[in-house]
Amino acid sequence: MVGKRVLGILGLLVAIAGFGFAGTAQAQKVIGVPHDWQLNFPPPYTPVMERVESLHDILLVIITLISVFVLVLLVYAMWRFHASRNPVATTTTHHTGLEIAWTVIPILILVLIAVPSFRLLYYSDKATDAALTIKVTGHQWYWSYAYPDQGDFKVESRILSEAERAKLKPNQPRLMAVDEEMVIPANTVVRIIGTAEGGSMHGWTVPGFGIKKTVIPGRLNEGWISVKEEGIYFGQCSQICGMNHTYMPIAVRVVSKADFDKWVADKKKAAGLVPATDVASATPATR
Numbered sequence: 001m002v003g004k005r006v007l008g009i010l011g012l013l014v015a016i017a018g019f020g021f022a023g024t025a026q027a028q029k030v031i032g033v034p035h036d037w038q039l040n041f042p043p044p045y046t047p048v049m050e051r052v053e054s055l056h057d058i059l060l061v062i063i064t065l066i067s068v069f070v071l072v073l074l075v076y077a078m079w080r081f082h083a084s085r086n087p088v089a090t091t092t093t094h095h096t097g098l099e100i101a102w103t104v105i106p107i108l109i110l111v112l113i114a115v116p117s118f119r120l121l122y123y124s125d126k127a128t129d130a131a132l133t134i135k136v137t138g139h140q141w142y143w144s145y146a147y148p149d150q151g152d153f154k155v156e157s158r159i160l161s162e163a164e165r166a167k168l169k170p171n172q173p174r175l176m177a178v179d180e181e182m183v184i185p186a187n188t189v190v191r192i193i194g195t196a197e198g199g200s201m202h203g204w205t206v207p208g209f210g211i212k213k214t215v216i217p218g219r220l221n222e223g224w225i226s227v228k229e230e231g232i233y234f235g236q237c238s239q240i241c242g243m244n245h246t247y248m249p250i251a252v253r254v255v256s257k258a259d260f261d262k263w264v265a266d267k268k269k270a271a272g273l274v275p276a277t278d279v280a281s282a283t284p285a286t287r
């Protein structure tokens, strides 16, 4: 039993180390990939994730204080009421004052935690003044990204094939690199609306962005991101969705506004949305 558990922990450590190893030797443009011996959250890349991390830091202090308090009580009770020091056990069964205290104080602590928690939930829920909307659709088993206010083209994002994975470029982490990334401009509020097609839900999750949207067939869920630094960021489907759940990574390429406009123009041209000769003068449609 214990041997099995030790083996399990060792296996987990090897898996974590292996995952970290896969993330090494990146070009500097790849951001937000787990690294060796990583503990805690990835660095925050969006305003939402900055707030998630500060809420986490406050909660960590609160739960540490509570745990230490309970531990001290426990150790004190073990010492003070040991049979050698306390041969005749007390018959006390109730203490009204104590019971009120251990009911009311935890309620107050939970209310105290709920206030910033709900504030953050609503902050991350709806984009205010989004400059761009992207519709994320989870398929079995890949992602597609539609740009409804940029001429309504769509890109499909699939994990690299096994042959491509055999010769990865430096900016392509194994099992995370895709053929077509979602592309967004830096320093821009991007509204993400997510849904799913086919028989299952998926989870559009990029840890460094603080976004984790469960996408559900027949529903639209909303969130938003705004990323300062240009680069390629990675995430993974976080809702068990079936056979190839492991093989539908999320890659987001954050580029300058000019590069984004150029990318949009190329995509529109490829989709036949603008005459080939008119690409240079084409500007993204405004909503």
Ligand SMILES: [Cu+2]
Pocket (backbone or CB within 6 Å): 201, 202, 203, 237, 238, 239, 240, 241, 242, 244, 245, 246, 248
């Ligand atoms: Cu999945």
